[in-house]
Amino acid sequence: MNLPYTTSQDKAPFFLMAGSCAIESKDLAYEIAERIKQITDSMGIPFIFKGSYRKANRTKIDSFTGIGDILALEILKEVGEHFQVPTVTDIHESAEAFMAAPYVDVLQIPAFLCRQTDLLAAAAQTGKAVNIKKGQFMSGASMKFAVEKVKHENPEALVYLTDRGNSFGYGDLVVDFRNLPEMAxxxxxxxxxxxxxxQRPNQGSGVTGGQPALIETIAKAAIAVGADGLFIETHPNPSIAKSDGANMLPLDQLEGLLEKLLKIREAIL
Structure with a gap:
């Protein structure tokens, strides 16, 4: 499956990693993937379908973690084959790299784990592309060492770097857009x-909060600064999503948002 390698200097649209936070069911995964593909195909935006086969980083012991690793991975593979789109999922331990690799095109390293050398090395050894999320505790400049770890194991590996904000106090995040050109x-x-x-993580209720009304603001600023791609979790009804519903974009708002972002992209080229 061809993976986008757009750079901010290319006269091409940004690419999109999007899907629900977690794989909740085959029907929901198909519904989301079908709608996003319709939208992105009509706009010429390269699309990678995202879904977590398991949510390992949960606040409470009874939080939803998944429907079963292999079942969820099989759904991801089916979605990719059915809609002819690349797929991405996150891994948490080295052994999971080799378990997940046959089912997806991109292995994602969660932000909290971006310094884990063995995990990065294992992802690289699979031959899959690797998307490394920048730790909330790190600068963009410091992510060069994560890239080096992957490239050391596989010099030909396609590596993406993703910013997801920096910790700001005990229960909030702030985006420093200097991180994007630093990582580029x-x-x-x-x-x-x-x-x-x-997100508003580590809330006293044990449920992570969010500010979804600002998704458009963050996305617009990122494109203006020169982001090559956007990562957006979306769901037909975020209020009933089993994971991260508080900061997901309603699926019916995605098309209008992408239309605005394409105009910004065209303006800065």
Whole structure:
């Protein structure tokens, strides 16, 4: 499956990583993937379908974690084959890299784990593309070492770097857009995570909050700064999503948002 390698200097649209936070069911995954593909095909935007086969980083012991690893991975593979789109999922331990690799095109390293050398090395060894989320505790410039770890294991690996904000106090995040050009200096595509960067993590209720009304603001700024791609979690009804509903974009708002973003992209080229 061809993966986008758009850079901010290319006269091409940004690419989009999008889908629900977690794989909740086959029907929902198909519904979301079908709608996003319709929209992105009509606009000429390269699309990678995202879904987590398991949510390992949960606040409470009884939080939803998944429907079963292999079942969810099989759904991801079916979505990719049915809609002819690349797919991405996150991994949490080295052994998971080799488990997930046969089912997806991109292995994603969660932000909290971006310094885990063995995990990065294992992802690289699979031969899959690797999307590394910048830690909430790190600068964009410091992510060069994560790229080096992947390239050390596989010099030909396609590496993406994704910003998702920085910790600001105990329960909030703030986006420093200097991180995007800093990471682009490593000659890899850079992505802005427009939904997780608006989380309000570690709330006293045990449920992560968010500010989805600002997704458009973050996305517009990211494109203006030169992001190569956007990461957006979306759901037909975020209020009933089993994971991260508080900061997801309603699916019916995606098309209008992308139309605005394409105009910004065209203006800065």
């Amino acid at each position: 200096a490593f000659q890899v595509p850079v992505i802005m995570d427009c939904t997780h960067s608006l």
